Amino acid sequence: MKKVAIIGAGPAGIEAASILARNGVEVTLFEKSETPLKNLQDKAFLFPNFQSAQEIIDDLSGKLLTDRITTAFGVDIADVKWQGAEWKLVDSKEQTYVADAVLIATGYQVFDAHRKEELGYGIYKGVITSLDMEQMIKHGKILNANGDEPKRVTFLQCVGSRDEKSGNHYCSKICCVTAVKQAIEVRKQLPKCEASVFYMDLRMWGQGFEEMYRTAQEKYGVSFVRGRISEAAGTFDGRVQLKSEDTLMGLPLKMNTDLLVLMVGMEASCGTKVLGKACDISGDYGFIKSVNPHLYDNETGKPGLFAAGTCKRPMSVSDSINDARSAALAIKDYLDTIKIEN
Amino acid sequence: MIDFGFALKQTRQENLDKVSLEKYHKLLELEPSFKRCFQCGNCSATCSARQFTDFSIRRVHTSFRRGEYDGLAQELRKCMLCGKCTLVCPRGVNLRSLIINMRQILDETEK
Numbered sequence: 001m002k003k004v005a006i007i008g009a010g011p012a013g014i015e016a017a018s019i020l021a022r023n024g025v026e027v028t029l030f031e032k033s034e035t036p037l038k039n040l041q042d043k044a045f046l047f048p049n050f051q052s053a054q055e056i057i058d059d060l061s062g063k064l065l066t067d068r069i070t071t072a073f074g075v076d077i078a079d080v081k082w083q084g085a086e087w088k089l090v091d092s093k094e095q096t097y098v099a100d101a102v103l104i105a106t107g108y109q110v111f112d113a114h115r116k117e118e119l120g121y122g123i124y125k126g127v128i129t130s131l132d133m134e135q136m137i138k139h140g141k142i143l144n145a146n147g148d149e150p151k152r153v154t155f156l157q158c159v160g161s162r163d164e165k166s167g168n169h170y171c172s173k174i175c176c177v178t179a180v181k182q183a184i185e186v187r188k189q190l191p192k193c194e195a196s197v198f199y200m201d202l203r204m205w206g207q208g209f210e211e212m213y214r215t216a217q218e219k220y221g222v223s224f225v226r227g228r229i230s231e232a233a234g235t236f237d238g239r240v241q242l243k244s245e246d247t248l249m250g251l252p253l254k255m256n257t258d259l260l261v262l263m264v265g266m267e268a269s270c271g272t273k274v275l276g277k278a279c280d281i282s283g284d285y286g287f288i289k290s291v292n293p294h295l296y297d298n299e300t301g302k303p304g305l306f307a308a309g310t311c312k313r314p315m316s317v318s319d320s321i322n323d324a325r326s327a328a329l330a331i332k333d334y335l336d337t338i339k340i341e342n
Numbered sequence: 343m344i345d346f347g348f349a350l351k352q353t354r355q356e357n358l359d360k361v362s363l364e365k366y367h368k369l370l371e372l373e374p375s376f377k378r379c380f381q382c383g384n385c386s387a388t389c390s391a392r393q394f395t396d397f398s399i400r401r402v403h404t405s406f407r408r409g410e411y412d413g414l415a416q417e418l419r420k421c422m423l424c425g426k427c428t429l430v431c432p433r434g435v436n437l438r439s440l441i442i443n444m445r446q447i448l449d450e451t452e453k
Contacts, residue, residue, distance in 0.1 A: 118430070162380075164434035200382045230387035230430050245383030245392075250401055252392050 001026045002335045005089055005099035007077050007275065009036035011060060011317050012309025012324035013105035018063035019328035025335065027069045028097065030089070032076040032271060036061065039107065042131055044138035046317055047181040048208035056317065072097075076271075079278045080104075080305070087304060100338065101304040101331050104279075104288060105324065106271035108310040111160025111168070111264040119159065119262055124234035127260045129159075130178055137185045142193075142259075145238040150258030152194040153186050154242065155179040156229045161265030162200065168285060172265030173314040176203045179263050180216050187220040196223040196257075198244060206316065227253060232260055266314040279305060288312050298327040304338070306331055361409030365447050369406060372443040378433040379403065385427035385437050391420050399427055399437065406444060415448040 002025055006013045009031035017027045035041075037060060043053035064071060076092040080102055089097040113121035113129050120127045125145035128136075136142045144150040157179060161172040176199070183195040202224070204210040216222040227244040235241050240260045246253040268276070268286035276282030276289075281300040283289025288307040291299040298306045308327035309320040370377055386392050386400040397420035405414060418441060427437040 158432070163432040165430075165432060200380065226383075227387065228382040228384045228432065230384045243387055245385075245387035245398075245400060247381060247383035247400065250398060252387060252389075 002101075003028070003099045004101045004103065004331060004335070005030065005087065005097060006103045006105055007080075007089075008032075008105035008107055008271065008309070008311070009071070009073065010039060010105060010107045010309060010320070011037065011056070012107070012311075012320040012327070013103070014060045014063055015321045015324035016103055016105065016308055016328040016331070017069050018066070019325060020331060021066050021068035023328075023332055025068065025332070028099065029064070029069055029071050030075050030077050030091075030097075031071070031073045034074045036064070036071075036073065040317065042134055044134050045181065045185065047177045048206065048212045050181070078274060080275060081278075082302065082304070101306065101334055103327055103331060104272070104275055104281075104300075104305070104307045104311055105309045105327075106275055106311045107269050108266040108272070108314065109269040111166065111172075111267055113159060113262045113264050115166055116159055116163075116262070118231050119156070119229070119260070120232040120234065120240065121262055124232065124240055126234065126238060126240040126258060127232055127262065130155075130175065130182065130261055130263045133182050133259075133261045137182060137189070140189060142186060142189055144258035149190060150193050152196075152257045153183070153259045153261060154240075154255070154257040155183060155195070155197045155261045155263060156242075157197065157199045157202075157263050158228065159262040159264050160267070168265060168267065170285065170314070171203065173203070173205070174316050175263040175265060176201075177206065177209045177212065179261070180204075180209075180212050180222070182261065183222040184212070184216050184220050187216075187222060194223070195220070196225055198225050198227055198229050200226070200228055225253070229260075266310060268311065272311040276311075281305070281307070296330075298323070298330045304334060306334075356408060356410070358408075363409045365411060365451065366406055366409060368447055369440070369443055372447075373436060373440045375433075375435045376403070376440050379407075379435050380433055382432060384430045384432060385435075388426045388430045390424050390426060391422055395420055397421065399441070403437075403440065403444070411448060414444065415452060418445050418448070 007030045017029045078092045079090040081088045086098045087102045160166045179197050186195045226247045229242045229244045231243045233241050239256050244253045273286040288311045290297045291301045308324045383400050386398045391397045425438045
């Protein structure tokens, strides 16, 4: 039987594993963490239909329950090499594994908000990231720095994205709609709390996103301010004072808020950067570079080595899963063309 | 003459067919990083002069881009060249140099 190694047990890795297994391929699914779907576990609901992340986790986890998939969790693959007839994978403990094809699905990590010191993350308690907010929403406990119900929550877009100072010129794609989703969720859980979003452009690219934006305005009274917050400072009573330009009014703007939520962007994960370098398939910003984004988006230019999901670029969960399906098909095609000696 | 209470007013419309962008193009030559500006307003948000006067560097450079140069030389004198705008610009525009170049271009043509 032909063997495929998949590195990374996120939505992309699991979806590809499941499809390949159903098509008669033996899959080993490697994951650095002890549990799969780590990033997804941080989420409460997914846009645009507010489906619970747990439902997606349960569905995807169920797909792993097949004899054809061997899971190797807690195994950190550090190197992938072509050895003439097969791919050799080496983990951090120098143990080796072999496979006929390899799928890299090592994913992303969020931008470290500490790097934007002027926004005060890690300095003022009232400054949190979108991940912290997601946890608060998940547990139904949206609280300010003093542990009270906030009266005002403010979201700031493009933290670590579209920002030359962080070295990331690209747009992280999912933060715009995530802020709208979280603002709606804040208004649902705390109807007395104000929610505003500071943006430079609102990019509502997916189906149902623009409608969500409209709903946020119409039904939930979320306010949108076109401007980028330049500085945040703590106030004596544990709130956050922020400074921005209201570009539409053409006036400087000052505002106090209980919580400032930094919408942190997506960067290539450590694993993505390491493997991209080791296999010489690293592209811009450490993401894996595909051969052709239109025609061969899962191919890396090395026969038998494929990539799927957010290791290539920022993507939503649904896009990652779709990308994994196309990768599974590309891998299946590849396996059908090669001859397996034994 | 009977005064009907009507008056002829100059239009306030920006007429992009009529403006001369010569100075703007000159500015881009001298400070090409300005091409990258995407109007986020971070420069004016952080501006020290902006907090106490009506000076808006975003409005000044946007006017320059539109070929509306009237009064800009006067406006630009309010800038103290502290350079905070340059530090915060997410597109890496060298605003301090941009301001000096705008001043120079406007001064040259005034002479």
